[in-house]
Amino acid sequence: MSFQMTEEEQKLLSDCVRGYAGLVFSGAQEYLFQKRIKRRMDANKLVSAREYYHFLRFDPRRDDEMRELINLLTVNETYFFRETPQIEMVSRELLPALKERRSREKTVRIWSAACSNGAEPYTLAMLVLESGLFQAGGWKVEIFGTDINSEVVQAARKGMFGVPAFRGTDEALRKKYFTPAGAGQWEIRDEVKKMVKFSQMNLHNRAQMRLMRDMDAIFCRNVLIYFDTEGKREVSEMFHDSLAPSGYLVIGQTESLFKVTTLYTIVPMTNVLLYQKPSAPPGGGK
Ligand SMILES: C[S@@+](CC[C@H](N)C(=O)[O-])C[C@H]1O[C@@H](n2cnc3c(N)ncnc32)[C@H](O)[C@@H]1O
Numbered sequence: 001m002s003f004q005m006t007e008e009e010q011k012l013l014s015d016c017v018r019g020y021a022g023l024v025f026s027g028a029q030e031y032l033f034q035k036r037i038k039r040r041m042d043a044n045k046l047v048s049a050r051e052y053y054h055f056l057r058f059d060p061r062r063d064d065e066m067r068e069l070i071n072l073l074t075v076n077e078t079y080f081f082r083e084t085p086q087i088e089m090v091s092r093e094l095l096p097a098l099k100e101r102r103s104r105e106k107t108v109r110i111w112s113a114a115c116s117n118g119a120e121p122y123t124l125a126m127l128v129l130e131s132g133l134f135q136a137g138g139w140k141v142e143i144f145g146t147d148i149n150s151e152v153v154q155a156a157r158k159g160m161f162g163v164p165a166f167r168g169t170d171e172a173l174r175k176k177y178f179t180p181a182g183a184g185q186w187e188i189r190d191e192v193k194k195m196v197k198f199s200q201m202n203l204h205n206r207a208q209m210r211l212m213r214d215m216d217a218i219f220c221r222n223v224l225i226y227f228d229t230e231g232k233r234e235v236s237e238m239f240h241d242s243l244a245p246s247g248y249l250v251i252g253q254t255e256s257l258f259k260v261t262t263l264y265t266i267v268p269m270t271n272v273l274l275y276q277k278p279s280a281p282p283g284g285g286k
Pocket residue numbers: 021022023074075076077078079082113114115116117120146147148149152201202203204220221222223226
């Protein structure tokens with residue numbers, strides 16, 4: 001028997017998910033949304049979407065249930081060295097710029113803000129190592145990887161990857177930074193693993209976002225596409241607060257903050273656009 005929600009149930013549940021995580025499902029994705037809701041209804045032995053809505057809103061186990069639902073709803077597609085022009089820009093322009101701007105403090109802070117299974121922050125760690133820029137002279141490079149999905153954060157901490165994760169990786173780099181772990185899996189070497197600190201974090205949770213401060217660069221690639229304009233605005237404004245003055249925001253190559261926020265300056269790098277927090281806000285505010 002096929003399952004279908006009423007329009008009202010669809011709205012109640014999608015508003016709930018939009019309010020919690022910013023995720024928006026429209027058009028063809030509504031079908032997927034309903035299928036995932038049904039899966040959680042079955043897991044909880046609930047027969048109607050309305051009952052599930054009440055469970056999600058008012059049951060004492062609602063936080064755990066929201067976590068389970070979000071784990072099902074997020075798209076966690078990722079791989080190492082994703083989007084070559086951006087990767088080249090990081091090595092050629094961004095890392096040297098970060099080194100220069102922190103030449104006094106000798107500490108650089110980079111945040112991969114929706115890091116999925118860790119491929120992105122581990123890529124950044126490998127680029128830092130490959131650059132050789134921070135090896136001598138007492139430098140500390142802190143890389144943070146966060147994601148709302150508890151399962152991918154767990155996987156990221158494990159650091160075990162299958163073949164698809166390497167579709168953008170040079171064979172030489174795979175051999176250098178990973179060890180074969182059998183059954184088509186490769187484990188990231190400790191040298192890289194220890195450079196990244198992982199935690200679960202919701203980009204739409206202001207209290208959590210306030211913990212991230214003084215970042216030199218934030219990577220939030222291929223995530224904003226799942227939010228509506230208001231959601232993109234909220235998150236990009238919170239990133240602005242998390243960045244140090246003149247810090248950089250890197251979004252996906254096909255994403256844009258056009259008509260979303262005017263808080264950033266656009267910096268053209270080779271083949272790529274970067275967003276930068278101005279060094280002093282107009283009027284000397286925050
Ligand atoms: C398509 S992956 C992108 C991963 C990586 N940034 C990349 O470009 O390869 C999108 C990630 O965003 C995460 N995500 C979605 N909504 C989020 C939110 N509100 N807070 C934090 N992470 C979120 C998902 O769990 C998923 O892992």
